[in-house]
Amino acid sequence: MSGSVWQGLMEASVDSMLAAYQARETDVRSVVRAYLDRIEAYDRRGPALWSLIAVNPDVMKEAEALDRAFAASGKLSGPLHGVPALIKDNVDVAGLPTTGGSRALAGWLPPRDATLVTKLRAAGAIILAKTTMSEFARGGIDNINSVLPGFARNPYNTAHATGGSSGGTGAALAANFGTIGIGSDTWGSIRNPSSNNAIVGLRPSRALVSRHGMMGLYDARDTVGPMARTVADLVALLDVIAGVDPEDPATAGAAGKIPPTFKTCLKANGANRKRIGVLRQAFPPGGSDPAVTALLDRAVADLRSLGAEIVDPLVVPEFDDHPARPHPQSEVRATLEKYLAKTGPGYPKTVADVMASQKFHPLHEAGLIAASTAPNPNEDPAVKKLEADEIRMREAYERAMTGAGVDFLVMPCASFPPKLNGDRNTTPAGSTTWIASGLHWPAIIVPMGYSHDDLPSGLQVVGRPWSDAALIEIAYSYEQATHHRHPPGTVPPLN
Structure with missing residues (x-):
């Protein structure tokens, strides 16, 4: 089978890929070759998505090694045998660059x-x-x-944004350049790209997945998590990456809270009897595109038909007292410099070094200046104020949800369609991801349809800490009942 193109590649799932390997309908080398062909055709050419910064130069050798092992043993090497993964460029892969998107780190190869x-x-x-x-x-x-190397484009409409900051992973998965992907989410960086590219993404409970080897942004809000085209694929990935890691002390909080497998959450009736509140304060009529609100209304009706108990609206009386609060610059500096400290000779070790290099995007100059001159976090009154404000925010949401008997919140990931690339003035993004980030709660995105010009929007479901399994149940039930995702037209199957 070596060298042939597997006809099931487009929209391939983890399960279908593993089944094809076991049935010897294809091999890892053929699958990897087919993905590389799509990348060659579409990432720098054709629609020029520019979603990838570096392809693993040893990927064919690694594929062949898996094929030899399978031929010798007749057994797959693990639950993701030969499944091609895409990794955001702030997560270390030995021998591949980690740049965090910055030219100041171009060439840095973590060991x-x-x-x-x-x-x-x-x-x-x-x-x-x-x-x-x-x-x-x-x-x-x-x-x-x-x-570095240029901004990614949305494969559904290349004039529009992929969402950030994990936009490359979102666009590449949507375009079928890989099967599963990794993103990170501090302020919405898994959720916005998942919504914009009609895929599934989970901001997990903070300690569920180790962040060791990741270049973070603000430790208290940083998470790393799975992205995929389907909830089942997301679960297959989450089962592998979740767990306690001594290298990330925060993950000690996950002990005893991770099920043996999240696959038990893949229930068609997973939304049944879930108490869900619609947080319309997050997407008011004057701050939303009517087409996106219509998609959300249809999603709520679908959840109700699946047996969910809907409270619409769920009102948080103190909502306006708790707006989006940015990361403290002192924490940003400390988190970035924690990673920079381990880079090799000749690479910046501080934010001030990044500034001195002049190798940064002009949009970041003001933020980098503020971070480079910020005090230590333990001496920064802004940190203490933010922490106190977030405690009050959590208390306000808890009161409202408990009073209404609600366990989950739903809202669009963004109340407007994906923005035009480079548009900083004409329309707001309407992102609602700051809510779960400020609460320090998990949230999942699942496609809920398309608005203008085939632009995707995602349904966001938010739950309390360690509700990840229930979030997956709701998302899977909704996905299976609606099947909104379709592949983008700019990147069709190759002949």
């Missing part, structure tokens, strides 16, 4: 895999490529704000 990458390899996954991102993960509505 060790991040913990989650080690787990992926152990499960048999193929690390196919690193994906483009907003520079230092500072960009939620798009990822035009990076000069």
